[in-house]
Amino acid sequence: MSELRHPPGTFDVLPADSAPWEGLIRAFARVVEAAGYGLILTPTFEDLAVFKRVGESTDVVRKEMYDFEDKGGRHIALRPEMTASVARAFIQHRPPLPWKSWYAGSNFRYERPQAGRFREFHQVGIEAFGSADPDLDVEVMSLGWEFYTAAGITRRELLLNSLGDGTCRPAYRALLLAYLESHRDELCEEHQIRLEENPLRVLDCKKPACQKVVAGAPRQLDHLCDDCAAHFARVKNGLGALQIPYTVDSKLVRGLDYYTRTTFEYAGLGLESAQNALGGGGRYDGLVSAMGGPDTPGVGFALGVERILLAVEAEGGTDRLAAGRGLDVFVVDFGGSGGDAGRDLTALLRAAGLRADRAFDGRSPKAQFKAADRSGARLALVVGPDEAAGGTVAIKDLQTSADQVSVPVADVVAEVRQRLG
RNA sequence: GUGGCCGUAGCUCAGAUGGUUAGAGCGCCAGGUUGUGGCCCUGGAGGUCGGGGGUUCAAGUCCCCUCGGUCACCCCA
Known part of the structure; x- marks a missing residue:
């Protein structure tokens, strides 16, 4: 605590x-x-x-x-x-x-x-x-x-x-006050004391005593x-x-x-x-x-x-009310580039207007995918030694778990947009 | 401002009549899977038992005070 x-x-x-x-x-x-x-x-x-x-x-x-x-x-x-x-x-x-x-x-x-x-x-x-x-x-x-x-x-x-x-209103107020004063001893304690200060407040007093008196009171709408x-x-x-x-x-x-x-x-x-x-x-x-x-x-x-x-x-x-929030993609970096690939890909995606997050601290693949899952992102974009060698990014759909596909870095934004529909 | 109920792990809660190192589920972390989430298994971290004082050989447990939460009254959003 x-x-x-x-x-x-x-x-x-x-x-x-x-x-x-x-x-x-x-x-x-x-x-x-x-x-x-x-x-x-x-x-x-x-x-x-x-x-x-x-x-x-x-x-x-x-x-x-x-x-x-x-x-x-x-x-x-x-x-x-x-x-x-x-x-x-x-x-x-x-x-x-x-x-x-x-x-x-x-x-x-x-x-x-x-x-x-x-x-x-x-x-x-x-x-x-x-x-x-x-x-x-x-x-x-x-x-x-x-x-x-x-x-x-x-x-x-x-x-x-x-x-x-x-x-x-002043005329009505006077009328109401006169009426309430004639029933003063029937009002609740609070309003017996504070009656003159604002007689209108008696109208919405919830106490049964006041309500009973109010029932017979003159109505502003009639005046x-x-x-x-x-x-x-x-x-x-x-x-x-x-x-x-x-x-x-x-x-x-x-x-x-x-x-x-x-x-x-x-x-x-x-x-x-x-x-x-x-x-x-x-x-x-x-x-x-x-x-x-x-x-x-x-x-x-x-x-x-x-x-x-x-x-x-x-x-x-x-x-x-909550619709429309959430990430588009989550970047997973398996290493091999010292973290450069994940950092640069995330920046690229964000600059293109996509909602992207990533994992830090070079965590294990399992941990990064877990984070991707929890983030609510639709897609995971994977970079690692294999992708770096081929100049590609692997795209995995986290909702359908369909086989992931590999696309050239230059095509990533377009491919992601298409998959997000 | 007045009154009822309640404060045990990040969350939800167990801990009869006071008695050795305070537990569970969920969550979190790690491993099982040297590049793959959700399910499962194993392990781990995490607590001044809201705080202070008192009673007692011994207090999460009893008493007092205090802080906080919650609900109600008044009134409203």
């Missing part, structure tokens, strides 16, 4: 296991880049203030922030989510609108790890700034939906809600202003037109305070409810201005990579 380990709540993904991760991110990039989203890289850590804007009353800010003071006395936080970082980058650089970006990277929340939940976890996502058009909400939601299909996840559902905007109602109608219309099934859930609040109007969540139906949130997002028209930027609408989502992998696993394995 080594003294040095990864920190609690983190993990290593070794090359032998990383194919699904690689395939998933590639599949995501393919889907969103086809819709005009470009990769964005932002720092893994930011000034704590960047993230405080996601909402002082949220668990993310209140108790899950992975923060510390750096050597310059700055209060730093590892990013708990990406939207605030992207918004900060938008405000700092002011790119032309509309501005569409996608990302893949680590996020951090300081909490006790558990199934499907880590201190460092990974997300892929998109953010689109500069348009309040409900059709953009639909585009964003549909891209997530399409990606799940590409990843092989069919057992999922899209939950949809509208939280209203600066016009109708949307005309603009928000029209926006929501257009969103539903667009999803219908694209044949994306959805379920309206008036209690869907989500864990971040910056959402306005559209909020949505993708839930995996094949997973335990404690970790069935595959991803979520929504519109955040007030976020950029709240962070000190120009009044700019935006909409986006983030999907949890660990959760997606769990869902893919639950639906028959990650093989389809």
Whole structure:
């Protein structure tokens, strides 16, 4: 047992296991880049203030922030989510609108790890700034939906809600608060205390006590202003037109305070409810201005990579994500040239664009072939004294075990290509 | 942050009631095959029994502490 380990709540993904991760991110990039989203890289850590804007009353800010003071006395936080970082980058650089970006990277929340939940976890996502058009909400939601299909996840559902905007939300909030206060003693302990801070959070409290009260509570959807109602109608219309099934859930609040109007969540139906949130997002028209930027609408989502992998696993394995990796050839050098032949042939193959590996240390033929077998390469290319004398390379098909053939060095690349089909 | 369960070889795990040099399977390395993988046979390397303290003639085994893992609550990705 080594003294040095990864920190609690983190993990290593070794090359032998990383194919699904690689395939998933590639599949995501393919889907969103086809819709005009470009990769964005932002720092893994930011000034704590960047993230405080996601909402002082949220668990993310209140108790899950992975923060510390750096050597310059700055209060730093590892990013708990990406939207605030992207918004900060938008405000700092002011790119032309509309501005569409996608990302893949680590996020951090300081909490006790558990199934499907880590201190460092990974997300892929998109953010689109500069348009309040409900059709953009639909585009964003549909891209997530399409990606799940590409990843092989069919057992999922899209939950949809509208939280209203600066016009109708305060009025609804007051209405809800008044209702909840009249039932205060029936709420769970936590919400009796924190009710005023964010009454909306009571809506998705899982405690039976709160649920009972919520059942009779006024619904935001019944109190949307005309603009928000029209926006929501257009969103539903667009999803219908694209044949994306959805379920309206008036209690869907989500864990971040910056959402306005559209909020949505993708839930995996094949997973335990404690970790069935595959991803979520929504519109955040007030976020950029709240962070000190120009009044700019935006909409986006983030999907949890660990959760997606769990869902893919639950639906028959990650093989389809992992396709396309592996070596073409493995070079075996039986000696006679001091290792020159193997070294030079490997370089020749790689320069020709073939995926080639080899054995080192002049190991025994048996050991080298064993390595060739394990490497997963389709072909073994053999060089040794006999080949050196004749200026040839022996090609052996490791899958069919057919008799190996000898070809002139000059023809090796062409011959290999033909055999790989 | 609170609670349950669990830490023995790289991995999965045996090691009743404490008792001489801590085992197996898989994996790895080598040989059987002086130029040929997968199967088989033989052999080998690899362990401060998570760490520290205590009880005892004697601790992998019992007690305390600690670290780590895992699951759950809260909440989410």
